Amino acid sequence: MATLCVDGCPSLRKTGFLLFKTSIIFVFLFNPTLTTRLYSEEDPVVILTSATVKQTLVNSSTAWLVQFYSSWCGHCIQYSPTWKALAGDVKGALDAAAERIRELEHQVQKQKISHSPQLQVNRFCASDEDFGQETTPSPNRKLQFIQVHPVLLPFSFRIEDWEHAIRIGVLDCAQENNFDICKEFGIHFYPTFRYFKARGPTFDVGKTYRGADRELQTVRQLMVNFLQNHTRQDWPVSCPPLEPYSSADILPLIGQKSNQYTAVIVENEDSYVGREVILDLMMYQGLTVKRALSSERSLTEKLGINSFPSAYLLHPNGTHAILHVQKRLRFFFSSFLKLLLGVHRKLSTSGAPQEPLLEGPRGPGTAEALKDFEKSKVYMADLESGLHYLLRVELATHQTLEGEELKTFKDFVTVVAKLFPGRQSVVKLLETLLEWLVSLPLEKIPFDAILDLVNNRMRISGMFLSDQLQWVGCQGSRVGLRGYPCSLWTLFHVLTVQAASRPDALANTGLEENPKAVLQTMRKYIVNFFGCQECGKHFEEMAVASLPQVKSVDQAVLWLWRKHNQVNGRLAGTMSEDPHFPKTQWPSPDLCPICHEEQDGIHVWNEDKVLMFLKQHYGAANISPKHMYSSWHEPNQEAVGSPDSMPIKATQVKTVAPESSLLHANHAKQSDVEGAGQAGTGAHRETRPGVSFLGLGFSSVDMSLCVVLYAFSCVFLMVMFFFFRVRSKRWKIRYNRPYV
Numbered sequence: 001m002a003t004l005c006v007d008g009c010p011s012l013r014k015t016g017f018l019l020f021k022t023s024i025i026f027v028f029l030f031n032p033t034l035t036t037r038l039y040s041e042e043d044p045v046v047i048l049t050s051a052t053v054k055q056t057l058v059n060s061s062t063a064w065l066v067q068f069y070s071s072w073c074g075h076c077i078q079y080s081p082t083w084k085a086l087a088g089d090v091k092g093a094l095d096a097a098a099e100r101i102r103e104l105e106h107q108v109q110k111q112k113i114s115h116s117p118q119l120q121v122n123r124f125c126a127s128d129e130d131f132g133q134e135t136t137p138s139p140n141r142k143l144q145f146i147q148v149h150p151v152l153l154p155f156s157f158r159i160e161d162w163e164h165a166i167r168i169g170v171l172d173c174a175q176e177n178n179f180d181i182c183k184e185f186g187i188h189f190y191p192t193f194r195y196f197k198a199r200g201p202t203f204d205v206g207k208t209y210r211g212a213d214r215e216l217q218t219v220r221q222l223m224v225n226f227l228q229n230h231t232r233q234d235w236p237v238s239c240p241p242l243e244p245y246s247s248a249d250i251l252p253l254i255g256q257k258s259n260q261y262t263a264v265i266v267e268n269e270d271s272y273v274g275r276e277v278i279l280d281l282m283m284y285q286g287l288t289v290k291r292a293l294s295s296e297r298s299l300t301e302k303l304g305i306n307s308f309p310s311a312y313l314l315h316p317n318g319t320h321a322i323l324h325v326q327k328r329l330r331f332f333f334s335s336f337l338k339l340l341l342g343v344h345r346k347l348s349t350s351g352a353p354q355e356p357l358l359e360g361p362r363g364p365g366t367a368e369a370l371k372d373f374e375k376s377k378v379y380m381a382d383l384e385s386g387l388h389y390l391l392r393v394e395l396a397t398h399q400t401l402e403g404e405e406l407k408t409f410k411d412f413v414t415v416v417a418k419l420f421p422g423r424q425s426v427v428k429l430l431e432t433l434l435e436w437l438v439s440l441p442l443e444k445i446p447f448d449a450i451l452d453l454v455n456n457r458m459r460i461s462g463m464f465l466s467d468q469l470q471w472v473g474c475q476g477s478r479v480g481l482r483g484y485p486c487s488l489w490t491l492f493h494v495l496t497v498q499a500a501s502r503p504d505a506l507a508n509t510g511l512e513e514n515p516k517a518v519l520q521t522m523r524k525y526i527v528n529f530f531g532c533q534e535c536g537k538h539f540e541e542m543a544v545a546s547l548p549q550v551k552s553v554d555q556a557v558l559w560l561w562r563k564h565n566q567v568n569g570r571l572a573g574t575m576s577e578d579p580h581f582p583k584t585q586w587p588s589p590d591l592c593p594i595c596h597e598e599q600d601g602i603h604v605w606n607e608d609k610v611l612m613f614l615k616q617h618y619g620a621a622n623i624s625p626k627h628m629y630s631s632w633h634e635p636n637q638e639a640v641g642s643p644d645s646m647p648i649k650a651t652q653v654k655t656v657a658p659e660s661s662l663l664h665a666n667h668a669k670q671s672d673v674e675g676a677g678q679a680g681t682g683a684h685r686e687t688r689p690g691v692s693f694l695g696l697g698f699s700s701v702d703m704s705l706c707v708v709l710y711a712f713s714c715v716f717l718m719v720m721f722f723f724f725r726v727r728s729k730r731w732k733i734r735y736n737r738p739y740v
């Protein structure tokens with residue numbers, strides 16, 4: 001295959017450097033260390049080989065777009081991030097790994113340096129007539145690519161969005177065992193793109209795409225065109241209709257009740273938005289997306305639509321309205337529709353529809369409605385529940401802490417004690433724990449001792465952490481979903497934002513100079529203690545790859561956001577996803593419209609705006625005390641008059657904690673004397689009930705007792721005073737009376 005390419009390179013033929021050619025071919029074909037694979041199992045593409053390609057393509061239920069490439073071809077190397085981005089894009093994922101793109105670009109750069117003769121050869125190959133014009137990106141174009149191309153997920157996806165209509169594959173013609181199959185397909189140049197129709201009964205070499213424009217948006221639109229070229233006989237089994245509907249089809253649906261939503265995208269004839277949204281939503285149930293053309297006057301007039309594209313939503317209850325999105329872009333429409341209540345991704349790949357999950361019951365095992373909450377808020381109840389679970393349950397499985405574990409725990413307590421923007425009682429507990437750990441010269445600490453402090457067995461007043469799990473922003477639609485891992489992410493996002501907005505908070509801890517202090521603490525915590533070992537492994541891989549590049553506290557905030565999105569992308573559509581809270585690239589457009597942009601038809605994040613948003617969202621002022629347990633286990637309400645302060649139905653979920661820790665926890669509860677003084681204090685440290693004196697905290701109850709005692713003693717002294725005064729007067733009268 002390599003010979004084919006080189007023979008097909010007119011420029012090289014002209015130069016006549018046969019010796020040079022042969023040596024390059026020799027070097028790249030027979031030096032396995034230089035022939036790197038461009039795609040791995042972790043990329044969102046299907047890797048085909050001579051053994052699998054025919055059986056995959058023949059009679060496939062989906063259409064295919066396959067790139068035949070050569071792993072030694074410079075242009076293929078340059079192009080691989082775009083191809084992966086395309087595959088990620090049509091799988092419904094968004095920018096989860098701009099950093100990963102940079103990593104890959106970095107790798108490409110490295111290869112360029114070490115294999116410059118190879119790139120030279122392939123530049124000639126790429127300019128062959130089959131590709132038309134120049135295909136190697138110019139330096140400017142490439143720079144734009146790095147900034148723009150958003151979708152590159154380093155893990156295999158289980159999101160099956162366009163996949164049930166058209167799939168994306170790669171076949172490496174530089175692999176020796178693929179030589180013959182590439183010859184059979186008649187591949188002469190790299191990369192060659194071939195389309196394969198669905199349900200083709202016999203072997204077919206496919207249809208070559210010969211256009212010069214290989215930008216992501218162009219290829220994605222070509223995929224749509226290719227799908228539409230199918231006939232009724234070979235139409236991909238699960239692909240929804242892509243043709244526009246007429247007014248006559250849509251108008252009768254208006255006002256009708258149905259068991260699902262219908263979204264109608266009304267657009268101009270040359271627009272791809274409707275078809276792309278239809279494909280984005282094809283694996284979702286509870287909703288059908290249709291498209292109609294702006295030329296359908298009776299429809300646009302009836303719906304009152306005069307700018308295109310627009311979307312109109314017909315609700316199951318018969319009501320209907322225009323769909324208001326901040327920007328009329330594919331991504332905004334798709335993500336709005338995916339987040340509709342009752343719309344969720346089909347988890348089963350068998351095609352069997354799943355039970356619709358509409359409002360109401362929270363699924364098997366739970367009969368309660370979800371607590372009311374706003375997704376634009378962070379809840380102190382989640383943070384405190386997370387801390388409780390972490391300290392009393394997750395860590396309590398360790399009998400003793402020593403060595404690396406003890407160091408990790410000390411760092412964790414340092415970071416959290418200094419940065420946690422919580423209630424005074426919790427902060428005091430963390431600070432006391434920190435003081436105690438720092439003052440201890442021990443190299444090994446039994447965890448029971450730590451638990452005693454966490455549970456406040458010493459009855460230090462004003463120090464308390466609830467032992468109740470109360471998930472609000474992290475509540476799941478059934479037990480076992482969300483909860484603790486959600487609160488852990490939330491806690492660390494809050495801590496990175498605190499570290500960025502309060503630069504002096506870590507002063508005198510030894511961590512003040514380190515912008516990665518929170519992330520490194522989180523990394524060590526996740527590796528050493530987080531119950532999900534696989535999660536720890538993945539997180540560690542991400543940290544090894546890109547944490548060293550974090551140089552400031554702001555970058556730390558963004559790093560965690562990117563990695564969290566990377567995890568979201570990997571887990572979307574898997575069993576751990578709560579159908580009521582689908583894993584999407586966050587923040588969604590409804591939370592932060594200015595965070596999202598589109599360039600050349602591709603979604604991009606505006607990272608400056610994302611940073612601003614993260615600082616606001618995870619800032620102390622956005623942490624709501626709603627549903628938080630007070631010491632007396634009464635749910636707190638927000639300030640009177642706030643729209644948040646609606647009556648709520650609090651659910652108490654007891655932790656499956658070791659007996660001793662629960663015992664201790666109950667003990668701590670009894671010793672708590674803050675009472676109502678704490679209720680409603682919210683997330684702000686400034687609201688401090690009680691007084692601190694000589695390093696000891698006095699709660700309001702302590703203070704009231706003092707005042708009462710003082711008053712009692714005053715009254716007692718006065719009574720004594722008057723008593724003795726009256727007596728002394730009597731004595732005087734008795735002893736001074738003249739004898740009769």
Ligand SMILES: Cc1cc2nc3c(=O)[nH]c(=O)nc-3n(C[C@H](O)[C@H](O)[C@H](O)COP(=O)(O)OP(=O)(O)OC[C@H]3O[C@@H](n4cnc5c(N)ncnc54)[C@H](O)[C@@H]3O)c2cc1C
Nearest residue numbers: 482485486488489534535538539561564565567576581586
């Ligand atoms: C470090 C870590 C690694 C994990 N790795 C795995 C794993 O490999 N496999 C696995 O099955 N589970 C893993 N989990 C658990 C998984 O990520 C989820 O936490 C869990 O499935 C609960 O999901 P959730 O829907 O509550 O949302 P979560 O992903 O837990 O998110 C919690 C909240 O954070 C906000 N949020 C979402 N995305 C972002 C973002 N990018 N930036 C900032 N805020 C955001 C949202 O408000 C969301 O509700 C991991 C958890 C942690 C803490």
